[in-house]
Amino acid sequence: MSALLESNLEGFPKRSGKVRDVYDLGDRLLVVATDRISAYDWVLPNGIPDKGRILTALSAFWFDRLDTQNHFISTDLDAAGLDLSDEDRSQLEGRVMLVRKAEVIPFECVVRGYLFGSAWREYRTRGTVCGERLPTSLVEAVKLDPPLFTPATKADEGHDENVSFEELSADLGPELADALRDRSIRIYRRAAEHASSVNLILADTKFEFGRAATSGEIILIDEVLTPDSSRYWPLDAYKPGVVPPSFDKQFVRDWLDSTDWDKQSEPPPLPDAIVEQTRAKYIQAFELLTGQSFPDA
Known part of the structure; x- marks a missing residue:
């Protein structure tokens, strides 16, 4: 199972953050959640497979549930009206949000x-x-x-x-x-x-x-x-005074803390076991919050 570390949608201006690639479609934006993962202000060399799909699906769940004005339009790739190759479609499916522009x-x-x-x-x-x-x-x-x-x-x-x-x-x-x-x-x-x-x-x-x-x-x-x-x-x-386990990238932070990485230089790649445990925690959070099974989990 591989992780998507960078999306490449040609023909549109792109800016990239630690996790997301954002494409300017003119009147709207296409937000692509990659599988990159960051810790201590560094993007790590390898990602967490399906992480971007989990973040996208969970954000869509909350945007639909919350009673507040937001930028969310759709996670349907076809709603963007783009002429995509099969390769682009395979890369982007399940990890895009079409959103309104905002300052x-x-x-x-x-x-x-x-x-x-x-x-x-x-x-x-x-x-x-x-x-x-x-x-x-x-x-x-x-x-x-x-x-x-x-x-x-x-x-x-x-x-x-x-x-x-x-x-x-x-x-x-x-x-x-x-x-x-x-x-x-x-x-x-x-x-x-x-x-x-x-x-x-x-x-x-x-x-x-x-x-x-x-x-x-x-x-x-x-x-x-x-x-x-x-x-x-x-x-x-949960118990006050005790640090409980969390549903996030704590496995990643804990492993990095166990190494001799100085947090000032390029970070080391994550072992397969840490990648798998982190992916499992993200999926568990998604399934508990939404009541749905994560596809292909």
Whole structure:
């Protein structure tokens, strides 16, 4: 089983991120989710087979389920109206989203329902999360009620940097900042409720928004609520103070941490066993959240 590391659709301008190749079709965009996987701000030499198909199908599931304006049009390759070769069609099938164009708002809208990751590291040293002071004596992975909205700068390369809500408001204006916060928390709560119904915890997630090119309305863009952008935990394994297993690329991070890689040079290729375990976790997340079997799993 091979991984698709790069798509090649000739005749259209393309820009590439860590995972996605985005083609400009004029009035719309074609977003292709490859099987690339990144860790510690590096794209790894080998990918995770079917990862792009899983991310696409899961994003489509959430876009259809969420009651919020978004950029999603279709995952039907024929909807793009392209004259594709059999090779192109085989490469792209199941991993494309046709979307509306939008002017990206350059901030990640992060919602944290649990004290974990960079939020835990800041809290442990300063007692705050993105500058907001929290009660003392909290433990790692404790539930945060209400959830915290912790925006971050959107970096094309390197780390996103957490910013305070006041900084977000100063940059975007208080009206837009309030709208992004309220919508992000509303979407998170709805998604967390669904996750709980299938025995998962949505610990945290990040959203991206933009202004629709045709109307100027604020719409949800990019991927949404996938294991690449969200942290899911099994509900039956959760206990405050204990780091639970997660449905994402934790196998990859753990293996990299076990090597002598310095995180400053080109990363090593992933062993087959790590690739297989990571793929299985992504598929499991998809099947639990959607109630569907992943094709060819």
